[in-house]
Amino acid sequence: MRDDNCIFCKIANGEIPSRTLYEDEEFRVIMDLGPATRGHALILPKEHYANLFEIPADTAARAMQVAKKVGTQIVEKLGANGLNVVQNNGECAGQTVPHFHIHLIPRYQDDGQHILWKPGKLSDEEMDAIRDQILADQES
Ligand code: AMP
Ligand code: ZN
Numbered sequence: 001m002r003d004d005n006c007i008f009c010k011i012a013n014g015e016i017p018s019r020t021l022y023e024d025e026e027f028r029v030i031m032d033l034g035p036a037t038r039g040h041a042l043i044l045p046k047e048h049y050a051n052l053f054e055i056p057a058d059t060a061a062r063a064m065q066v067a068k069k070v071g072t073q074i075v076e077k078l079g080a081n082g083l084n085v086v087q088n089n090g091e092c093a094g095q096t097v098p099h100f101h102i103h104l105i106p107r108y109q110d111d112g113q114h115i116l117w118k119p120g121k122l123s124d125e126e127m128d129a130i131r132d133q134i135l136a137d138q139e140s
Contacts, residue, residue, distance in 0.1 A: 001047060001048055002046075002047065002048050003048040003099070006048055006098075006099050007097065007099075008044050008048075008097055008099035008101060009046075009048050009099060011028070011030060011044060012027070012028045012044040012045065012046045012099075013028075013046055014028075018030040018031070019031040021041055021070055021073075021074070022066065022069070022070045024066075025046075026045060026046055026047075026059065026062060027043055027044060027045055027046065027062070027063060027066050028044050028046065029041050029042065029043050029044070029066060029070050029104075030042050030044065032103070036103075036105050036113050036115070037080075037105055037106055037107060037108060037111050037113055038078060038080075038106065038108070039074045039078045039080065039104075039106040040103065040104070040105050040106070041070065041074060041103075041104040042101045042102070042103060042104070043063055043066050043067060043070070043101060043102040043104065044099065044100075044101050045059060045063065045099075045100055047059075048099055049099070049100040050098045050099065050100065051089040051090065051095065051098065051100055052087060052089050052100065053089065054100070055100045063100075063102055064102075066102075067085050067102055067104060070104060071083050071085065071104045071106075074104060074106050075106055078106055080106035080107060080108055081107055081108055081109055082106070082107035083104060083105065083106050083107060084103070084104075084105040084107060084115045085102060085103070085104060085105075086102070086103040086105060086115065087100075087101070087102045087103065088103075
């Protein structure tokens with residue numbers, strides 16, 4: 001299914017032009033228009049899924065295969081020193097376009113970006129309680 005009001009549906013399906021780095025039946029990989037670093041790209045499925053919770057598991061798995069292939073190509077061709085693979089779900093997690101996408105962000109020494117989180121610290125009791133909450137009532 002595609003969503004007529006979704007800009008990433010239009011880009012992924014070629015209705016809006018983009019700088020395409022890779023395309024197959026299911027995905028298009030484009031250059032991000034607001035790049036965090038040189039070579040920042042987005043993997044877009046051609047079908048509309050709002051987020052990780054909606055995308056079928058096998059499609060998500062194939063998206064990760066595309067991440068490996070195109071991410072490696074970007075790093076090698078641009079001489080990057082590393083790569084962040086980022087996938088945001090929900091506004092509070094930084095998602096601004098509600099069409100599933102994976103960011104490929106090549107990293108360079110001293111590129112001035114800060115994509116990692118600030119480490120926290122919880123007590124053993126709090127860690128145990130969180131684990132128990134996640135695992136509660138789980139079918140095994
Ligand atoms: P997120 O914040 O994870 O939803 O990421 C959305 C990303 O899409 C941002 O990095 C934007 O710079 C990028 N973006 C938004 N509109 C376009 C567009 N028309 N073409 C390419 N990238 C876009
Ligand atoms: Zn869409």
